[in-house]
């Protein structure tokens with residue numbers, strides 16, 4: 001098993017363009033989930049550090065950053081993407097050490113996309129207009145756009161750099177200043193990112209970062225001088241942030257949990273269904289908010305699907321994130337590993353059948369490895385069908401009619417994404433329009449175009465990100481009326 005390649009990396013806060021190493025600062029351990037070795041120590045920020053970061057960010061908003069010509073700001077945002085690509089190998093290694101995900105995935109998905117987030121939003125911002133109306137011979141109305149202000153970016157551990165940059169890039173392109181709060185479980189790539197921003201020419205005080213647990217995030221959500229919070233994470237945390245932010249009426253953008261369905265009709269291309277469902281179930285150890293964890297298959301294709309899907313799932317190599325043949329790495333932390341295993345116990349109690357997996361992967365003395373698990377025989381009341389497990393665990397259920405499957409698909413508080421499989425275009429458009437989710441993929445999964453609206457309905461989120469939607473959040477419009 002690959003141990004720590006990188007020397008121990010400690011993670012400090014980043015305030016006003018430099019790492020902050022306060023004396024006698026509290027720290028906590030950062031653990032490699034594949035080896036249980038200590039990767040380094042992370043500064044634990046409290047109210048004091050958050051106050052400091054917010055006050056610096058507030059000042060920076062009024063300085064050169066806020067007044068910089070758009071072309072110059074956009075060039076700096078682009079440059080951050082370039083520097084991420086220059087440091088791709090280092091960042092990918094850190095991401096895999098921190099999360100336990102395979103290195104090929106960090107390299108080919110996480111870091112690539114992090115760089116593209118900056119390139120995309122830098123370009124998009126330069127083409128973005130606003131509305132204007134001529135009202136007969138009475139008036140002209142036009143809107144101007146300005147930064148939302150100081151924005152808190154609070155992020156989870158599953159796609160650490162990918163998701164932080166999904167927020168940071170549009171926030172910077174629109175001229176905001178930020179305080180980032182990475183997940184306490186995966187602090188390393190954000191720590192490097194802060195320095196990269198300075199190296200790219202972002203003025204001091206524009207990008208700040210405070211590490212820590214939920215209390216650190218709460219210090220941001222309650223802060224008088226933070227204008228908005230962009231949060232990705234669990235639905236219950238979203239509730240806590242909404243409550244905390246209410247007294248200061250912050251603008252909120254929430255990307256929350258999901259329990260996404262895959263709906264497979266018998267007329268679908270089964271080779272494609274099997275390959276894509278394998279990815280949507282087990283990529284990143286099932287720790288992607290968009291993973292399809294409830295699989296519904298039309299009864300006439302059910303047996304064939306199960307046989308072929310299970311055979312391929314059994315072939316997936318679980319293990320060392322740094323082995324190029326590994327398909328499923330380690331779960332992100334001991335706490336999360338225990339949570340996922342507890343759902344496997346629940347599945348047993350509920351009378352489910354494990355077609356594959358159902359247990360921790362064998363042959364590892366250390367690390368948080370779980371076998372790809374396919375469960376059948378659970379009804380719609382099962383906790384494994386209703387609750388987000390966020391691991392390499394899926395349930396498969398047969399259905400007979402469109403109406404019946406739609407009822408099951410929508411019988412949830414979540415509404416993030418769905419993947420629908422059929423060769424009948426009429427059925428595809430009819431059914432997709434009835435699925436209560438912010439994103440529906442037809443005959444594919446996780447095919448992204450960053451211009452499209454991205455986000456969840458119901459308890460899977462508030463608002464949309466992507467393209468102009470991101471800029472609706474990261475800027476405020478003032479409508480100006482000129483009397484003619």
Ligand SMILES: NC(=O)c1ccc[n+]([C@@H]2O[C@H](COP(=O)([O-])OP(=O)(O)OC[C@H]3O[C@@H](n4cnc5c(N)ncnc54)[C@H](O)[C@@H]3O)[C@@H](O)[C@H]2O)c1
Pocket residue numbers: 154155156157158159163181182183184212213214215216217218221232233234235237238240241254255256257258288289388390416456460461
């Ligand atoms: N919809 C999406 O786009 C999307 C994307 C990725 C992950 N997710 C969701 O994220 C979850 C997994 O991530 P997680 O376990 O890190 O989520 P989490 O909600 O536990 O933590 C996310 C972040 O919030 C912070 N936090 C915790 N309590 C807080 C509080 N009271 N106030 C402010 N901040 C607080 C954490 O320290 C962390 O930085 C899953 O539910 C997954 O579905 C959603």
Ligand SMILES: O=C/C=C/C=C(\O)C(=O)O
Pocket residue numbers: 158159163166287288289290448454
């Ligand atoms: O785990 C969540 C995945 C989120 C993906 C995106 O935010 C995206 O593709 O823009």
